[in-house]
Every structure is written in structure tokens, then in C-alpha cells.
Amino acid sequence: MAESAEIVGRDRELRQAASTLRKGSNLLITGRAGIGKSALLRVLHELMGGERPCLWVPEGTAKEQAYALARQTHEHVGLRVPETLIPARFLGRARREGVHWRWVGRAIRRMPSRDCVQMVADSLEASAQPVLVFMESLELPPSQAEQFAVVLEVAQVAACMDAANRRERIRRLLWRFPEQERIELRPLTREACREIAERWLDEHPVRFESDRVRAAFLRAVEQDSGGVPAAILGMLETAAAEPEVTRATVRQFSHEAGVTYVDMTPVVILGVAVVIAARYVARGVGSAELYVLAGIGMGLAVAIRFFVMPMMGRR
CATH class of the missing domain: 4.10.860 (DNA Excision Repair, Uvrb; Chain A)
Structure with a gap:
């Protein structure tokens, strides 16, 4: 429910993003924390996965990301594994049948992440099918950003970036995403906020003192969430933890994601x-x-x- 809630009211952005990817362009989704960037990216990954090979790079360390990327590349397009990584007892079969992941997975996990990503990049470049790589976050340290730059050189990439990102750290990646290939997610309308809240309450019944208190709670969600899906869900989960939501407690519900900070x-x-x-x-x-x-x-x-x-x- 959390993921579906975060894409309510995003029909226009979803159509624009899918159109950008189908044109063969890179895509960068930006916005404040909790606004639903990752949720939209996951929906796009599922949508485009029915049309072409798609890889998903989750958040994590450089080594975790490189290993996940290598395994998915092997599954979807075939990883060009050097024979030095294949155990001698499987070398003959590998030449005849191709490489099985169980033969090389452990060796690839031990590889330096930079070498692993370069192997992936070489495989993507040699692939007969265009591959789409989804990066859950560009919140990368400079060394990691440098490492993944080779992927952007050989594959189409869709990624998320927090609006507060220190962009100097990922300058080498950002130039691959021109302004026309970026989509900024803005706060949801009050109507979308109410729709999320009502859907959630239908699936997770909460006890209210009266129907008027329920209506007051929905108005509070609309006003105090700031149109941020994470704040809406946080307020709903807080209410669900209460034995009963009363008029006296309605105004106490809030969430950090709904706070807007002013740059002075x-x-x-x-x-x-x-x-x-x-x-x-x-x-x-x-x-x-x-x-x-x-x-x-x-x-x-x-x-x-x-x-x-x-x-x-x-x-």
C-alpha cells in the first residue's frame, strides 16, 4: 500500500517519464525527501520491464551495488565473465554451455567493485538489446559516482536524486541528465492526499470517536502533511496505533516529512x-x-x- 499511495496523483509524471524512457533518453526524478521518487521509479521499472531488459541498482555500498548489477546483467543479457574467474573444473562446460552464476558468483563477490562494474559495462555495451538501468538513488560519494559513470556511458539510465543533493559530488553523472530529461515531483494536491488517506483507512480500519472526528482527521492530513506521501502515511500509522482517535488528539498527529525548512x-x-x-x-x-x-x-x-x-x- 505504501508504494501505491506514493504514486496517487502522479499520472502526468508517470506518462512523461515513460515517454522519456521510450525515446531512449536518460531520466532523472528529483524532489524532496519522502515525496515518492523511489516509488515512481519502481513503477517505471515494472512498466518498462515488459518491453526490454531492465536492471535495478538498489541503495547500498559500492560492493553491494556492483554485485547486484553483475547478477542481474548475467540473468538478463549475459555477463562477459573472464575465464580467470571460472573454476578450472567448469571451464570446459562454460565454453560449451555458457557460464552458470553458481560457478562464478563467489569470485565476483570478492572482486573490487570498480572492476565488477567495468565488467558489467563491457557486457552491456556488447549486448544486442538496449538495456535500461534503474538507480534507486544518486546519493553517492564521489568515488562511487566515478565508478558508476562507466554505466551511463553504455546504457540508458533512470535515477532518483534528492533536491538537497550536494551536486558537486556527482557532477560527472549529472551532465548525462539534461534539464529536459528531469522530472521534479512536487507536493500532492489536497484531493490526492485525501484519496491516499481514505484508501489506507479502507484497508486498515482505525477507530474514530465519531464520523465528524474522522472527517476532521482527514482535513488534518490534507493540511499538515504538506502534500508529502511519506508524511501522510506516517500520520495514518500514528493514528492506527491509538486505541481511539478523538477530537482532542486529532491535531497532535504530524510527521517530520511534512515539515518544510526555510533556507535563510x-x-x-x-x-x-x-x-x-x-x-x-x-x-x-x-x-x-x-x-x-x-x-x-x-x-x-x-x-x-x-x-x-x-x-x-x-x-
Whole structure:
């Protein structure tokens, strides 16, 4: 239910994404945490899997991802395994019948992840069928991003990226996803939020004090979730844990995913610039009072930058 909930209200994005992939272009799905990026990617993986070979790279360490990619490549298009990895007792059969995974799986797991991904890339490049690789997340450290860059050179890729991603770390990957090949998931409409909540409640009955309390709870979900599917599901699961939802408890339900944080950096930078300008003006006109006030303003700006900004947020 969680996955299906996250794609309610995403018909337009799903059609656009499928169209982009069918044209042979790469695809990047962006958006804030909890907005349903991975859920949409999984639906696309299932949809496109009926049309062509599709591989799925889950989140994990470089070694885990490389091994999963190698195994799926072997299953779907055939992995070009060097004979040095095939046990001598199976070498003759491998030349006649092809390589069985059980013969080489352990050796591939022990390979350096970079060598494993390069072997996958060579196999994808040699494949007679175009292969589509789904990467659950581009939240990769620089070394891992460098490692998977070779996959983007030989295969079509669809991936997810958090809107808050430090993009400098994955610059080598991002240039493969032009702006026209990116889809940003925005918060759901209130109607979609209500539909998710009502579907969930149909499958997971929750005891409400009255029908009016149930209606009030649904309104609270619409308003306080911020249109974020993860927040909606979090609020529903919290309500389900209560013996009974009453009017007094309705407003207590919330979820961290529904909180919208405000970036105050531009405001602080502007404030610092004004304070610095005020200090020069004060020295120019010989105003001790203005000079002192500017100094106090500078101190406040520094305090906001280091102590207040990390804690600021808005529902």
C-alpha cells in the first residue's frame, strides 16, 4: 500500500517519464525527501520491464551495488565473465554451455567493485538489446559516482536524486541528465492526499470517536502533511496505533516529512552586507552611534549563522 499511495496523483509524471524512457533518453526524478521518487521509479521499472531488459541498482555500498548489477546483467543479457574467474573444473562446460552464476558468483563477490562494474559495462555495451538501468538513488560519494559513470556511458539510465543533493559530488553523472530529461515531483494536491488517506483507512480500519472526528482527521492530513506521501502515511500509522482517535488528539498527529525548512542563507548574507556597508558609512560621517549599532548587527548576524539557522524550520 505504501508504494501505491506514493504514486496517487502522479499520472502526468508517470506518462512523461515513460515517454522519456521510450525515446531512449536518460531520466532523472528529483524532489524532496519522502515525496515518492523511489516509488515512481519502481513503477517505471515494472512498466518498462515488459518491453526490454531492465536492471535495478538498489541503495547500498559500492560492493553491494556492483554485485547486484553483475547478477542481474548475467540473468538478463549475459555477463562477459573472464575465464580467470571460472573454476578450472567448469571451464570446459562454460565454453560449451555458457557460464552458470553458481560457478562464478563467489569470485565476483570478492572482486573490487570498480572492476565488477567495468565488467558489467563491457557486457552491456556488447549486448544486442538496449538495456535500461534503474538507480534507486544518486546519493553517492564521489568515488562511487566515478565508478558508476562507466554505466551511463553504455546504457540508458533512470535515477532518483534528492533536491538537497550536494551536486558537486556527482557532477560527472549529472551532465548525462539534461534539464529536459528531469522530472521534479512536487507536493500532492489536497484531493490526492485525501484519496491516499481514505484508501489506507479502507484497508486498515482505525477507530474514530465519531464520523465528524474522522472527517476532521482527514482535513488534518490534507493540511499538515504538506502534500508529502511519506508524511501522510506516517500520520495514518500514528493514528492506527491509538486505541481511539478523538477530537482532542486529532491535531497532535504530524510527521517530520511534512515539515518544510526555510533556507535563510540569502537573508543572512544580505544582512551582513548591510551591516558592513553601515560600518563604512558610520566611519565616513563620523557617527559613533551608527558604528556601534553596526558592530552589534554584525555580532547578531554571526550568532544567527552559527546557532539559529541550523534549528530554523517552518511547518
